[in-house]
Amino acid sequence: MTTSIYRSALALLLAGLASVGALAETRQVEDAQGNQLTVPAEPKRIVTLSELDLDTALALGITPVGTTDGRGQASPPRYLEGKVPAQTRSVGLLNDPNLEALLELQPDLILTGPQKPEQLAILNEIAPTAVSYALGEYWMDATLRVANILNREAEGQQLLERYKARAAEGRDKLSEHQGETISIARWNPKGPAYMLKDSFASTVAHDLGLVRPGHQQEPGTTHSMSLSLESLAMLDADWLVVGTLATTGDAVNAMRQAEQTPMFLQMESVKANQYSAVDGSVWTSTGGPLAALQVIEDIETMVLDSEANATAVAATP
Numbered sequence: 001m002t003t004s005i006y007r008s009a010l011a012l013l014l015a016g017l018a019s020v021g022a023l024a025e026t027r028q029v030e031d032a033q034g035n036q037l038t039v040p041a042e043p044k045r046i047v048t049l050s051e052l053d054l055d056t057a058l059a060l061g062i063t064p065v066g067t068t069d070g071r072g073q074a075s076p077p078r079y080l081e082g083k084v085p086a087q088t089r090s091v092g093l094l095n096d097p098n099l100e101a102l103l104e105l106q107p108d109l110i111l112t113g114p115q116k117p118e119q120l121a122i123l124n125e126i127a128p129t130a131v132s133y134a135l136g137e138y139w140m141d142a143t144l145r146v147a148n149i150l151n152r153e154a155e156g157q158q159l160l161e162r163y164k165a166r167a168a169e170g171r172d173k174l175s176e177h178q179g180e181t182i183s184i185a186r187w188n189p190k191g192p193a194y195m196l197k198d199s200f201a202s203t204v205a206h207d208l209g210l211v212r213p214g215h216q217q218e219p220g221t222t223h224s225m226s227l228s229l230e231s232l233a234m235l236d237a238d239w240l241v242v243g244t245l246a247t248t249g250d251a252v253n254a255m256r257q258a259e260q261t262p263m264f265l266q267m268e269s270v271k272a273n274q275y276s277a278v279d280g281s282v283w284t285s286t287g288g289p290l291a292a293l294q295v296i297e298d299i300e301t302m303v304l305d306s307e308a309n310a311t312a313v314a315a316t317p
Contacts, residue, residue: 055288
């Protein structure tokens with residue numbers, strides 16, 4: 001959309017909504033950048049522009065009218081399949097939402113992750129826009145901020161209490177594995193990269209009593225540089241999970257080919273059957289409470305299935 005067309009459409013939209021907006025009750029909130037915003041006290045038409053925003057809104061029982069596609073995907077994150085209603089419209093790519101689609105949805109509140117100042121200014125002309133988290137921020141803190149912006153503080157606290165109870169249950173189930181190491185990797189077309197120590201899924205694994213291996217202790221929430229097949233030892237640990245963002249494509253093909261190589265098959269985690277392919281949109285993105293619960297499920301399944309297989313092998317005459 002050109003600037004002139006965008007401005008004209010925006011002017012018409014704002015003129016049509018002016019009388020409605022004047023009647024709506026509002027409240028003041030502070031976003032992740034310290035901006036003081038006036039937002040609807042009970043927003044009705046919410047658009048979410050990050051995975052964490054969508055995840056948290058759904059966990060709170062809120063249906064956004066629009067959302068961006070998942071990272072590296074052509075639809076919402078696939079772990080939320082069945083949870084995103086059909087009426088929730090895609091507004092395009094995660095870091096490049098379609099402004100025309102946003103205008104058509106007539107949102108009264110936009111939630112977003114970190115944005116460039118010029119993009120944020122445009123979004124704020126469409127509707128009050130709150131930055132829900134800062135780069136590197138702990139997902140629980142961001143979840144509570146989203147809940148506060150949506151005027152659901154009590155419900156947000158309840159979400160985290162349920163998560164903590166579920167994590168405690170998981171620790172009990174994995175009591176014999178406390179302190180074991182877990183490697184978390186994303187496979188890209190150019191090769192694998194391990195997630196850094198403070199990344200989303202790493203914090204959930206820590207809550208279950210698992211730790212990252214000594215060679216994966218760099219602070220940060222993103223991932224390492226891509227590794228060559230000759231460097232796959234950097235992925236090894238007691239347990240190994242590897243995810244791709246999409247279910248098909250170059251990254252998946254590269255991972256499938258690598259799984260057949262001697263370098264991959266020689267990793268101790270693979271030889272011990274303590275390796276699992278996982279959903280990268282859960283494990284290697286910016287997750288919320290629903291993603292955190294999925295990570296717990298995935299870890300339990302991997303560890304307990306491995307235990308069952310080992311018991312079955314030991315019992316075989």
